[in-house]
Amino acid sequence: MGDAAATQARVDAFLAEVTARLRPTLDKSACAGAKLGATGTAVRSLLWKWAGSATHASQLTAQLTIRRKALTSAFSKVEDAGGCATNVDAVRTQVFVDRLVADIVAAFGGSVALSACELRQVAQVAGIAVGAALAPTLIAAEPLYADTAVREFNALTPENVMKWGPIEPTPGVWNFAPADALVDLAAAQGMQVKGHTLVWHSQLPNYINFLTPPAMLRSFMEEHISTLVGHYRGRVFAWDVVNEAVADDGSGLRPTYFFNQLGPGYIADAFRLAHAADPHALLLYNDYNAEFVNSKSDYIYGMVQQLLSDGVPIHGVGLQMHVTANGSPVNQPSLAANIQRFVNLGLVVNISEMDVGIRALMGDQASKLAEQRQIYQDVIAVCRSIVGCHAVTFWGFTDKYSWIDSTFGPDEPLLFDDAYNAKPAYFGVREAFFNSGPFICLAP
Ligand code: XIL
Numbered sequence: 001m002g003d004a005a006a007t008q009a010r011v012d013a014f015l016a017e018v019t020a021r022l023r024p025t026l027d028k029s030a031c032a033g034a035k036l037g038a039t040g041t042a043v044r045s046l047l048w049k050w051a052g053s054a055t056h057a058s059q060l061t062a063q064l065t066i067r068r069k070a071l072t073s074a075f076s077k078v079e080d081a082g083g084c085a086t087n088v089d090a091v092r093t094q095v096f097v098d099r100l101v102a103d104i105v106a107a108f109g110g111s112v113a114l115s116a117c118e119l120r121q122v123a124q125v126a127g128i129a130v131g132a133a134l135a136p137t138l139i140a141a142e143p144l145y146a147d148t149a150v151r152e153f154n155a156l157t158p159e160n161v162m163k164w165g166p167i168e169p170t171p172g173v174w175n176f177a178p179a180d181a182l183v184d185l186a187a188a189q190g191m192q193v194k195g196h197t198l199v200w201h202s203q204l205p206n207y208i209n210f211l212t213p214p215a216m217l218r219s220f221m222e223e224h225i226s227t228l229v230g231h232y233r234g235r236v237f238a239w240d241v242v243n244e245a246v247a248d249d250g251s252g253l254r255p256t257y258f259f260n261q262l263g264p265g266y267i268a269d270a271f272r273l274a275h276a277a278d279p280h281a282l283l284l285y286n287d288y289n290a291e292f293v294n295s296k297s298d299y300i301y302g303m304v305q306q307l308l309s310d311g312v313p314i315h316g317v318g319l320q321m322h323v324t325a326n327g328s329p330v331n332q333p334s335l336a337a338n339i340q341r342f343v344n345l346g347l348v349v350n351i352s353e354m355d356v357g358i359r360a361l362m363g364d365q366a367s368k369l370a371e372q373r374q375i376y377q378d379v380i381a382v383c384r385s386i387v388g389c390h391a392v393t394f395w396g397f398t399d400k401y402s403w404i405d406s407t408f409g410p411d412e413p414l415l416f417d418d419a420y421n422a423k424p425a426y427f428g429v430r431e432a433f434f435n436s437g438p439f440i441c442l443a444p
Contacts, residue, residue: 012304043191044079057187117441119430127432129192129391131155133353144420145305149397150185155192156184157352157393159403163203164313168224171207173377183235191209194352195236196394198225198287200243213295214261221258221266222273229277238282240318240352241265243387246287246303251294267303268312275313286318286352292334301341308345317342318352320417321379322395325358326373330378343388350391351383355413357404369424375430376415382430394427399423409416 009301053111112120123130123158132149134156139146149156160166160180167173186193199221211217229239245267247254258266274283285304290297302316307314354377358368383389396402400418404411415426434441 025346026212045354057237065333070434073327076428077114084229089168096253114441115196117430119152119426119433120285122433122441123153127390128384129155129350130433131157131192131194131393131430132397133157133159133196133393133395134176134179134182135159135401136161136185139181139185144186145398145401148416148420150191152212153191155194156186156390157194157196159196160203161398162228163197163200163426164208165203165205169205171220172223173400174227183232187235191236192391193232194284194350194391195229195232195239197240197243198228198274199241199245199258199266200292201254201258202244204257208257210429212261217258218269221262221270223268225273226277228413229274229281233278234279234280234405237276237315238284239278240276240286241270241283241314243286243295244288245285246296246299248289248292248296250299251295252299268307268310271312271314272305282315283313284316284318284350284352285314288320288322288353290317291319291351292331293338297338301345304342304347305345308347314347316348316390318350320353320395321351321355322353323356323375323379324359324408325356325368325375327361327371330382331374332378332382335379335382337338339382339386344387347388349386349389350381350393351379351389352393354392355402355404357411357413359409359411373424373428377404377427377432380429382433 031190038214085285102202114125117128130370132155134149136158139149158179161175161182162337164177165178183193185191192386208217208220239420241417245253245256245259251265253264262269271283274281287300289302303312304317342349354376356372358372361371371394380392384393394415395415398416398418398420399414402411402413404413412423415423415429417423
């Protein structure tokens with residue numbers, strides 16, 4: 001087969017693949033049929049245009065890679081025109097397109113050289129958003145902190161400043177400035193923002209305890225969610241709507257103040273309120289110790305399945321991934337099976353707060369750092385292997401500032417050391433993104 005025929009065959013295969021992968025998602029929405037048809041047509045014409053100008057397959061490969069962004073925007077434009085797009089469509093499209101392109105390039109036996117190989121570039125070609133939890137005070141105070149954050153990450157999450165206590169310390173009195181600073185930084189640096197978090201039992205303002213009867217708490221929750229999500233409408237891509245609502249043993253919902261006053265329906269209510277305040281935002285349930293298949297993740301799975309069948313606007317699940325290394329390897333099959341079952345419900349999954357403590361390890365420093373690297377690498381590799389695991393956020397990025405030290409004792413759980421040097425863990429993460437695609441790094 002000559003190059004032209006080979007190119008055509010590959011384009012056809014690509015289109016069949018795109019259609020097959022998008023169909024289950026799009027068929028779920030009201031305007032699916034029209035969207036799918038229009039999307040297919042748009043993508044087909046783009047591809048044929050590029051294929052026509054490519055003299056052989058390796059050129060098409062290069063074209064596809066360079067034009068990845070245009071391809072993505074073709075999908076989202078079509079979806080927007082359908083009038084039923086949310087960020088869920090956008091995120092799925094992004095992941096599908098980026099990974100399909102990477103897969104095709106790989107199948108062609110080609111490789112694409114990257115001249116910038118910081119995490120954000122490498123993650124981008126793997127179709128995964130890579131973020132860190134950040135503090136605006138440190139952005140303002142330490143140039144090295146700010147520079148490293150924007151150089152390495154294409155997403156951010158406010159570590160504390162969007163939580164209820166910090167952002168609405170007095171009823172109706174809002175302290176938006178610190179969170180605004182992060183959202184502005186993200187806009188200037190092309191970073192996605194994930195808001196964290198609307199309803200959680202922790203870091204609440206004191207006045208919460210005086211909100212009785214239940215109707216009063218309900219109206220404050222309504223005001224809180226509507227105002228906060230409304231304030232950031234269009235600028236915050238995703239929200240951790242409800243955080244840590246499930247009991248540690250997975251036996252049921254945690255008896256929080258919200259649960260005790262409002263009953264289990266507070267969860268669905270929170271999602272509906274957030275959706276009304278920003279219909280495009282990706283809405284997530286977030287929790288810890290639910291990364292692998294266990295009784296807690298079983299409960300969460302049942303809970304989100306019920307929410308979906310009740311028509312509640314929930315779009316994804318965040319798995320925190322606060323890990324303490326203890327000598328055992330990551331159970332990759334269990335992590336993969338857990339992520340996959342949520343994806344099979346039509347949800348997206350993100351690793352939302354990853355850090356890997358090494359304080360419990362014996363041995364020398366080099367072996368501790370090597371084990372930490374392996375854990376990071378193994379987790380990211382699983383996320384990369386599942387279309388639908390669309391983002392990874394680390395809970396900080398420099399060991400100089402980690403919540404682990406003050407909460408659990410001195411540790412070095414993150415990707416950069418106190419002096420902002422990349423640790424072995426950093427290279428493990430990067431390799432997991434790289435391994436996934438035929439990309440080579442030309443940068444030193
Ligand atoms: C932590 C912050 O990192 C600390 O600075 C703060 O004192 C307490 O909260 N799960 C979550 C995060 O969802 O919001 C928590 O963040 C860490 C555990």
